[in-house]
Amino acid sequence: MKIDKVMVIGAGQMGSGIAQVMAQAGKDVILQDLKDNFVNRGIQKIEQNLAKQVDKGKIDEEQKEATMLRIKPSTEIASAKEADIVIEAAVENMEVKKNVFARLDDLAPPHAILATNTSSLPITEIAATTKRADKVIGMHFMNPVPVMKLVEVIRGLATSDEVSDAVYDLAKQLNKTPVEVNDFPGFVSNRVLMPMINEAIYTVYEGVASPEDVDKVMQLGMNHPMGPLTLADFIGLDTCLYIMETLHEGFGDDKYRPCPLLRKYVKAGWLGRKTGRGFYVYDT
Structure with missing residues (x-):
């Protein structure tokens, strides 16, 4: 399962961090939030983080600019129609997440994986709001995302092996260390x-x-x-x-x-x- 285009829902601290590491790994990224100022704030945060990496000699100016060009801002959840994977990083509230996943299920292409960055909520319950529970998974990044190496990969009751393997491989492409965790409250980290x-x-x-x-x-x-x-x-x-x-x-x-x-x-x-x-x- 090839993942080239990534959509991140939520341009806050976690969402912007996820968007940054995806773009730095060569993925085309859509960073979506409800309002332009939310998205712009997230884009500015990414640019500031990359500028610090330039100052430290970790990347050069050309790499920074190439990364920024891979990130497309959006205020439309319908942008999910372009994605191979959608990673939800909205507020940690079950009703909000269920609403987002129900809408994504209608909008994202049939092959798309729907992932959540939830830090504690049940993946199986979130997946039940969709008709593609086999393609729903937890991808829990640690804060701050560009720095922390761990990604908890949480399978729901119906998550397929193919989807789990694809997300595991995606985490490795980001130079992260994925750890497979079962769907229990708080997973392991929290x-x-x-x-x-x-x-x-x-x-x-x-x-x-x-x-x-x-x-x-x-x-x-x-x-x-x-x-x-x-x-x-x-x-x-x-x-x-x-x-x-x-x-x-x-x-x-x-x-x-x-x-x-x-x-x-x-x-x-x-x-x-x-x-x-x-x-x-x-x-x-």
């Missing part, structure tokens, strides 16, 4: 990571230590490159809460119960870096 972050938040909530000291313990004592609370702010506390709720609902186990302090911060609009305040305060 099933392990988010409870650790949640427990770190509990230590602050219970007055065991300050956010700074919790992070120092994990960095200096456990050799983590980033403390769990700094990481939570980077991911977005609303995203952390949503994933914890998905784990809690999916497994029905109270060990996944979100910390009340996490809920409180999200209700206050303290979502981390993107709002200027979370467990730490940032310049906006």
Whole structure:
């Protein structure tokens, strides 16, 4: 199964990163979002990332320009009719994703693979909204996409071997390391990571230590490159809460119960870096 033309739904941090690595691997890319300013912001982010790579000597100006020329902006989901694979990187909400996949099922050509970059939601449930469940798969990139090597490849109940192999090979073409994961809440990455972050938040909530000291313990004592609370702010506390709720609902186990302090911060609009305040305060 040959994949030459890629459409990415969602031009935010994840979507623009996916579009960038696809274009750098020589793929023609359609980057789609609801509004022109969303798409333009994503394109600008890609250009900034590539400019940094030029400054560091990783690519030259000619490679940068060639990459940018491979990316076509769009505000029309109907652009899916041109794609060999569509990768959805919209908001982490099941109803939104179901709506997107139902529309893609009608618009994308019959051979096209429909992939989701979901970090925790069931692939099988998303696939059930389409008439091509065998061609629906999870392709979970890590943030920031141009830097992080891992891609979780998540098969739904009906995902075919051919589609799984094609996505696995595509990840390798991007110079990523694909890991096949079964369709369980949170997959592997967030099933392990988010409870650790949640427990770190509990230590602050219970007055065991300050956010700074919790992070120092994990960095200096456990050799983590980033403390769990700094990481939570980077991911977005609303995203952390949503994933914890998905784990809690999916497994029905109270060990996944979100910390009340996490809920409180999200209700206050303290979502981390993107709002200027979370467990730490940032310049906006």
